[in-house]
Amino acid sequence: MQSYSALNLFRRGLGGHKSWTRAWRDPAPKSHYDVIIIGGGGHGLATAYYLAKVHGIKNVAVLERGWIGGGNTGRNTTIVRSNYRQPALHNLFEFSLKLWEGMSDDLNYNVMFSQRGALFLGHSDSDMIRLAERGDAMRCMGIDAELMSKAQLRKLIPLLDMSDEARFPVVGGLIQPRGGTARHDAVAWGYARAADALGVDVIQNCEVTGMDIRGGKIVGVKTTKGDIGADRVGICVAGNSGQVAAMADLRLPIESHLLQAFVSEPVKPMIDTVIMSQSIHCYISQSDKGEIVLGGDPDMYPTYSQRGRPDRIEEVAGQAIALIPALSRLRMLRSWAGTTDMSFDGSPIIGKTPVDELYLNGGWCYGGFKATPGSGWLYAHTLAKGEPHALNAPFRLDRFETGATIDETGAGPMPHHR
Amino acid sequence: MLLIHCPHCGPRAQAEFVFERPLESIIQIDEALPDLIPKLYSRVNPKGPSWELWRHTYGCQSWLKLHRDTHNHTIHAVLEIGQTPEGGDA
Ligand SMILES: Cc1cc2nc3c(=O)[nH]c(=O)nc-3n(C[C@H](O)[C@H](O)[C@H](O)COP(=O)(O)OP(=O)(O)OC[C@H]3O[C@@H](n4cnc5c(N)ncnc54)[C@H](O)[C@@H]3O)c2cc1C
Numbered sequence: 303m304q305s306y307s308a309l310n311l312f313r314r315g316l317g318g319h320k321s322w323t324r325a326w327r328d329p330a331p332k333s334h335y336d337v338i339i340i341g342g343g344g345h346g347l348a349t350a351y352y353l354a355k356v357h358g359i360k361n362v363a364v365l366e367r368g369w370i371g372g373g374n375t376g377r378n379t380t381i382v383r384s385n386y387r388q389p390a391l392h393n394l395f396e397f398s399l400k401l402w403e404g405m406s407d408d409l410n411y412n413v414m415f416s417q418r419g420a421l422f423l424g425h426s427d428s429d430m431i432r433l434a435e436r437g438d439a440m441r442c443m444g445i446d447a448e449l450m451s452k453a454q455l456r457k458l459i460p461l462l463d464m465s466d467e468a469r470f471p472v473v474g475g476l477i478q479p480r481g482g483t484a485r486h487d488a489v490a491w492g493y494a495r496a497a498d499a500l501g502v503d504v505i506q507n508c509e510v511t512g513m514d515i516r517g518g519k520i521v522g523v524k525t526t527k528g529d530i531g532a533d534r535v536g537i538c539v540a541g542n543s544g545q546v547a548a549m550a551d552l553r554l555p556i557e558s559h560l561l562q563a564f565v566s567e568p569v570k571p572m573i574d575t576v577i578m579s580q581s582i583h584c585y586i587s588q589s590d591k592g593e594i595v596l597g598g599d600p601d602m603y604p605t606y607s608q609r610g611r612p613d614r615i616e617e618v619a620g621q622a623i624a625l626i627p628a629l630s631r632l633r634m635l636r637s638w639a640g641t642t643d644m645s646f647d648g649s650p651i652i653g654k655t656p657v658d659e660l661y662l663n664g665g666w667c668y669g670g671f672k673a674t675p676g677s678g679w680l681y682a683h684t685l686a687k688g689e690p691h692a693l694n695a696p697f698r699l700d701r702f703e704t705g706a707t708i709d710e711t712g713a714g715p716m717p718h719h720r
Numbered sequence: 721m722l723l724i725h726c727p728h729c730g731p732r733a734q735a736e737f738v739f740e741r742p743l744e745s746i747i748q749i750d751e752a753l754p755d756l757i758p759k760l761y762s763r764v765n766p767k768g769p770s771w772e773l774w775r776h777t778y779g780c781q782s783w784l785k786l787h788r789d790t791h792n793h794t795i796h797a798v799l800e801i802g803q804t805p806e807g808g809d810a
């Protein structure tokens with residue numbers, strides 16, 4: 303692997319940058335692998351990387367039906383944080399956040415992880431009580447969280463509408479200073495390059511179309527590039543979890559919904575933290591290119607179309623402008639949607655399935671980007687050992703039937719946030 | 721956005737409707753436990769035609785049965801509760 307460094311950039315620059323080689327190979331599939339990962343998003347690629355790096359399992363393929371990172375990895379609003387209230391969740395996301403902090407060095411790839419702070423606004427006394435509870439729960443586990451007063455917020459984000467007449471009056475907030483954003487494509491590319499260097503085959507344009515299951519055990523997959531054998535198979539396909547699991551006759555506690563994102567034209571730096579809210583579902587950040595990135599509620603009905611409903615644009619823009627009136631002057635540049643796998647308690651699933659040697663990583667709803675390194679690390683552990691790690695043990699598939707759901711919002715047996 | 725033809729109100733924007741659940745996941749009041757758990761927690765989640773329960777919440781408020789394609793957004797049928805499609809079951 304050619305290392306990326308200032309010195310190398312300079313040296314190769316002298317030759318007009320002509321000597322750079324491709325960042326990862328483009329191999330044809332072998333007939334058999336120790337482990338096959340279905341899905342070349344950030345989670346699948348990270349899993350392959352940690353299988354090779356941490357567990358020495360290098361005869362691994364990542365099968366991606368399109369191009370790597372073309373799913374939700376390349377569509378999300380890139381917010382990274384670990385500010386959850388329930389222990390199983392904040393332990394998982396904090397483990398992941400710690401991996402984010404070393405990721406660029408570990409991968410020798412700049413993922414532009416920017417710890418600019420992840421802020422939740424409170425709009426009422428009850429919001430502030432819930433934020434304080436959440437902050438306490440986090441601090442008990444050694445995770446950073448600070449309650450913010452109105453005066454502190456005014457200083458942090460001068461453009462916020464702090465007036466009493468505001469549509470969503472701001473009374474305070476909770477910030478996780480170590481939260482922030484990262485460059486989504488770079489995460490996919492960085493993991494692919496580092497996994498490839500350790501011997502992993504990253505195979506694009508290779509859709510898994512069926513599973514070869516004999517006597518209750520998976521022995522391989524059928525793909526658009528032929529049949530491929532495997533000792534172990536890990537599903538990691540985000541919004542398509544239900545479709546791929548159906549190839550093994552499994553039904554999952556998942557509905558596939560859409561989540562949209564919106565970006566404005568680029569402007570000079572105006573918002574240098576990530577703004578979210580305890581009461582309304584609107585989140586705002588500014589990308590390194592200067593675009594204002596907005597997100598909101600999912601589209602609230604099952605669809606795989608990746609075409610968002612337009613009334614959501616009005617809703618999200620209305621909320622964002624209410625919080626930061628200066629945004630009303632911007633033009634919206636683009637919007638898009640990704641199909642997310644909404645689980646029935648809002649928490650992910652990482653573990654075994656009823657089919658021997660077939661594993662599942664999915665159900666990340668619209669919050670899985672932040673989990674990319676942690677999810678990959680823990681899924682690799684689970685695939686290597688055949689048993690979950692303590693951190694992902696609570697996120698088992700059979701928790702729904704045993705009543706051990708992990709329901710952060712107390713929403714009950716419905717796809718998250720409906 | 722979908723254009724849904726409510727049998728009572730005519731063509732209306734999706735913004736007036738709320739999706740509830742697939743018809744097969746409707747829970748009877750005296751549902752037996754072994755049937756209850758899968759209906760509560762598991763879904764076929766089809767990519768293609770699906771029979772679903774919707775409600776015209778911000779219109780006439782009636783519950784409706786939709787036969788809808790989750791991939792290309794075609795709506796094949798909108799029926800009142802109690803109505804069954806010709807030749808089919810729902
Ligand atoms: C608009 C939007 C905003 C979001 N914002 C945030 C955020 O701010 N913070 C956050 O933490 N999370 C966010 N998320 C959620 C996050 O993007 C996802 O949870 C996460 O990217 C899932 O990771 P992944 O690697 O599994 O998914 P993906 O990148 O979707 O990877 C799955 C891959 O599987 C492939 N695949 C599917 N079927 C097959 C098959 N049969 N054979 C082979 N390959 C197949 C797909 O092509 C895809 O590339 C957001 C999501 C969306 C859509």
Ligand SMILES: [Zn+2]
Nearest residue numbers: 726729776780
């Ligand atoms: Zn009606």
